Amino acid sequence: MSENKKLVIGLFGFGVVGEGLYKVLQQTTSLNGTIKKVCIKHPEKKRNAPDTLFTTEKEALLNDKDINVIVEVIDDAGAAFDIVQTALRNGKAVVSASKKMIAEHLPEILSLQKETGLPFLYESAACASIPVIRNLEEYYDNDLLHSIRAIVNGSTNFILTKILEDKLDFADALKLAQELGFAESDPKLDVEGYDAANKWTFLLTHAYGIVAPTSSILFNGIQNIQLNDARIARGRECEIKLVAQAKKLDDGGVAAFVLPQFVPQHDALAFVRQEYNGVVIESGFADKQFFYGKGAGSFPTASAVLSDISALRYDYKYEYKKLYYHEPSKLSSDFYLKVYISAADWSQLPKEELEWIDEWHSGQQRSYLGGVIHYSRLKDSDWWKQPGVSLILAPEAIIEPGELEQLRPVRTKASLEDILA
Amino acid sequence: MSENKKLVIGLFGFGVVGEGLYKVLQQTTSLNGTIKKVCIKHPEKKRNAPDTLFTTEKEALLNDKDINVIVEVIDDAGAAFDIVQTALRNGKAVVSASKKMIAEHLPEILSLQKETGLPFLYESAACASIPVIRNLEEYYDNDLLHSIRAIVNGSTNFILTKILEDKLDFADALKLAQELGFAESDPKLDVEGYDAANKWTFLLTHAYGIVAPTSSILFNGIQNIQLNDARIARGRECEIKLVAQAKKLDDGGVAAFVLPQFVPQHDALAFVRQEYNGVVIESGFADKQFFYGKGAGSFPTASAVLSDISALRYDYKYEYKKLYYHEPSKLSSDFYLKVYISAADWSQLPKEELEWIDEWHSGQQRSYLGGVIHYSRLKDSDWWKQPGVSLILAPEAIIEPGELEQLRPVRTKASLEDILA
Numbered sequence: 090m091s092e093n094k095k096l097v098i099g100l101f102g103f104g105v106v107g108e109g110l111y112k113v114l115q116q117t118t119s120l121n122g123t124i125k126k127v128c129i130k131h132p133e134k135k136r137n138a139p140d141t142l143f144t145t146e147k148e149a150l151l152n153d154k155d156i157n158v159i160v161e162v163i164d165d166a167g168a169a170f171d172i173v174q175t176a177l178r179n180g181k182a183v184v185s186a187s188k189k190m191i192a193e194h195l196p197e198i199l200s201l202q203k204e205t206g207l208p209f210l211y212e213s214a215a216c217a218s219i220p221v222i223r224n225l226e227e228y229y230d231n232d233l234l235h236s237i238r239a240i241v242n243g244s245t246n247f248i249l250t251k252i253l254e255d256k257l258d259f260a261d262a263l264k265l266a267q268e269l270g271f272a273e274s275d276p277k278l279d280v281e282g283y284d285a286a287n288k289w290t291f292l293l294t295h296a297y298g299i300v301a302p303t304s305s306i307l308f309n310g311i312q313n314i315q316l317n318d319a320r321i322a323r324g325r326e327c328e329i330k331l332v333a334q335a336k337k338l339d340d341g342g343v344a345a346f347v348l349p350q351f352v353p354q355h356d357a358l359a360f361v362r363q364e365y366n367g368v369v370i371e372s373g374f375a376d377k378q379f380f381y382g383k384g385a386g387s388f389p390t391a392s393a394v395l396s397d398i399s400a401l402r403y404d405y406k407y408e409y410k411k412l413y414y415h416e417p418s419k420l421s422s423d424f425y426l427k428v429y430i431s432a433a434d435w436s437q438l439p440k441e442e443l444e445w446i447d448e449w450h451s452g453q454q455r456s457y458l459g460g461v462i463h464y465s466r467l468k469d470s471d472w473w474k475q476p477g478v479s480l481i482l483a484p485e486a487i488i489e490p491g492e493l494e495q496l497r498p499v500r501t502k503a504s505l506e507d508i509l510a
Numbered sequence: 511m512s513e514n515k516k517l518v519i520g521l522f523g524f525g526v527v528g529e530g531l532y533k534v535l536q537q538t539t540s541l542n543g544t545i546k547k548v549c550i551k552h553p554e555k556k557r558n559a560p561d562t563l564f565t566t567e568k569e570a571l572l573n574d575k576d577i578n579v580i581v582e583v584i585d586d587a588g589a590a591f592d593i594v595q596t597a598l599r600n601g602k603a604v605v606s607a608s609k610k611m612i613a614e615h616l617p618e619i620l621s622l623q624k625e626t627g628l629p630f631l632y633e634s635a636a637c638a639s640i641p642v643i644r645n646l647e648e649y650y651d652n653d654l655l656h657s658i659r660a661i662v663n664g665s666t667n668f669i670l671t672k673i674l675e676d677k678l679d680f681a682d683a684l685k686l687a688q689e690l691g692f693a694e695s696d697p698k699l700d701v702e703g704y705d706a707a708n709k710w711t712f713l714l715t716h717a718y719g720i721v722a723p724t725s726s727i728l729f730n731g732i733q734n735i736q737l738n739d740a741r742i743a744r745g746r747e748c749e750i751k752l753v754a755q756a757k758k759l760d761d762g763g764v765a766a767f768v769l770p771q772f773v774p775q776h777d778a779l780a781f782v783r784q785e786y787n788g789v790v791i792e793s794g795f796a797d798k799q800f801f802y803g804k805g806a807g808s809f810p811t812a813s814a815v816l817s818d819i820s821a822l823r824y825d826y827k828y829e830y831k832k833l834y835y836h837e838p839s840k841l842s843s844d845f846y847l848k849v850y851i852s853a854a855d856w857s858q859l860p861k862e863e864l865e866w867i868d869e870w871h872s873g874q875q876r877s878y879l880g881g882v883i884h885y886s887r888l889k890d891s892d893w894w895k896q897p898g899v900s901l902i903l904a905p906e907a908i909i910e911p912g913e914l915e916q917l918r919p920v921r922t923k924a925s926l927e928d929i930l931a
Contacts, residue, residue: 380800396648
C-alpha cells in the first residue's frame, strides 16, 4: 500500500544506541532499509558487526550518493551538529538522538530544515521510547495546550526512587545507578538537571513554539535532595520528582522550568518510578493525557530512532505549527512559585526573598520553610543551588500574579519575620 | 513548510461528537479545513450552527466534487457503512468514529482501502483521545509485540470505580453513570462488553494483523459484578477492571479476550479511574509503555477526529503492516485462564469445568472459588455469563499449555472435589 521507499542509511556512532539500532534493524525485515556504512571514532574497538561496515571517514557517508538517510547517535554535540549540517546540505534526511546538540543549535537547525526542506527527526532525544514529539505535533498541533509536565530524565528518577522508597541517601543511590548503567561515570549532566533542561528546550518548541536556549530556562537537579526531604515528602503523601513543566498563563505567556517537586501519590507522575519517563499533557480538547515508558536504554532508544527512520518512508517532517502557523508563545517571568526550602543552617534560608512564609521548622539536623517566591527572584540568584540547600516545589506550584493577593495569609510577612528573627 | 492541502469537509452527524468537532474546527484556524455541509436526520432539531449548513440529503455531500473529506460520526452502523463505501468509491478520504460499524465491516473496509488507495482513518473509534492506533501503526509496526492490555470503555470503568471506591452496588453505579451522561439510556452495549469487544477487533488488526469478527472474541461485561467481589478485590489489594487484552503465545498464536480482571494496585491499569481509558503495551524493543486519557466525551473524541483530519493533509494512511507485510497472527484457543468465580448458590459453580481449584469459600450471601480453566471451556459455554454468576480473571491470568503441569497443585483435583462434594 505504501510506496515503501528504499532507505539506505549511514550511521554515525556504534555505542549503546547505535549497536542497538543495528540489532533492531537486523530483526526488522519489514522496513525496506539497510545500514550501508557506520562511521566510528575508535576502529581498534571490537564490534559485534562485520569489519567492512565500519569507517572512520565521515565523508565516506556524507558524500555517498546512495545513502539517503543519516542517523546520528554520537556523544559529541559539536561534531554531531557538523554532521547534521553537512548531511542536510547534501540532500540527506537526518535522524538524531543528540539532545544536547539539538538544544544548543535549535535556531540553526530550524533554518536548515527551512532551507533544505528535508526531514530532521529526533523523537528519541526527548523521552526515548515515548512518542512525545510526534504526539505534540500530530495530536496537539491544533489544540490549546494548558500545560505539559514531564519526567524526562531516567537516571535522576531512578535515584529519587531509591531515596524515597529504599531510604538510600543521595550518594549511595547515585552509586547504585552508576553500577546498573543508568548514570554516566560523570553524572553531572543528568544529576544537576542539564539533560532535562536541554530536552525541555525543544519540547517547548513543539508544545508552544518557543525557541529559547537552555540558559533561559530555570532549572536545577536533585544533587541537594536530602533524606530528610524524603521523610517530609512521605509525611505529605508525596513523592519527590524532577519535573520539567510548562504552563500557559492568563496573560498568554508560558511559565517553564525544571525543578524538583513534591508530587502527590495520586498524580500520574507519581506512578513513574525507577528509570521510566512520563508526560502529562492537559489541553482544551483532548483533556488530560498521560504517556509513560522507558526513557533510556539501548533498545527503547533504538526503537524510537527506528520509528523516525520508518516515518521517512513517507517523507514525514515536523511542521512546528505552534512556531510557524500560530502566534508563538513567549517565556514569562511574571509569576510566583510555592516552594519548600530546607538547609542545614537556618541562616541559609533567605526569608527576605519570599512574599510570605506559610510554615517553618527548625530541627537539630535541618531547618525548613515553606512559602511563596517570585520566579524572577530565583532566576536572578543561585543561593538555592548551593550545597546543603534544597528547594522543592509544592504541588500545583505556579501562582499567577492575579491570584497572589487572595492567597496571601492574613498574618503579615512582617509579623512572621519578627517571630523568626 | 507543508503543502497544507485544503480540506473541504462533508460531515455526517451533528450529535455530541459532530457538534464538538464543529466547535473545535471553528477555534482551529491553523488547519486549512472547513465544513461545507452537514447531513443530519432530524432537520426540526434546534442546532448551534447556521441553518444553511445542514441538509438531509446524503448525496449533497457524497456527490459534491468540492468535498474531499467525509467525516462520519453517526450512530447507525448500517447507514455509516453505506456512507463510507460510497465516499471512498467517489474518491473522498474518510474519517470515522463508528466502532460498531468498523468492527462489523472490517474485511470490506480493508478491501475498499486497497481498491481505492484512499485513507480511511478512525483513531477516535478506539480510545477517543488516546492515539493508540497511530502508535501501534507508527511505533510498533516493526516491533515484536508481546502483549497489549487496555481499558477501552469509559462508562464501565466509571461504574467499576464507583463500586470499588464508593461501595455503590452495580444498579446505583449505573444510574449515576447515566445521570452524568457517561452511559446510554440503553447501556447494554457498554455494560455487557459489546463496545469493548468491538473496539478490540480492530485494535487486534493493528497490533497483530488479526481480522476476526467480534463473535470470535471471548468477552463479557461487568453486569454481574457484586459488591462482595469488590470486597474480595480490596482484600487482595486489587481493583476490578474490564480489561481487553491480547498476548502472543509461545506457539505464535494470540490469546485475546475482554473480561473483568483483578488488577493489582501497582499495575498501570489500576491508575485508570472514572471515565478514563488506558493502554499498556509491552514489546521487544520499546519495552513497556502506557497511554492514558479521556476515553469518551464530546471534545476528547472530536480532538481525535481532528487529528485524523489533520493527518489527511499529508495523505496519511494506515499501512496495516502486521497484516500485509508480516505473517499475520492467528487467534489461539489453546491456553488456560486463572479465574475467580462467585455465585449466589454453590451449585452454580461448575467445579467439574476446572483443571483444578486453588481456593474455595462458601458464605451466607455468596460462594466463590478460584482455579484454572481451559479457554475453550469458556468459549463453548455461557454458564459464566448467567445472572448471579461473576467470573473475574486473576492478575497474570494466561497460562500457556507448557506451563500447566508445573503449576498444578500437588493436591489432586479428585481429592479436592471429594472435599467439595
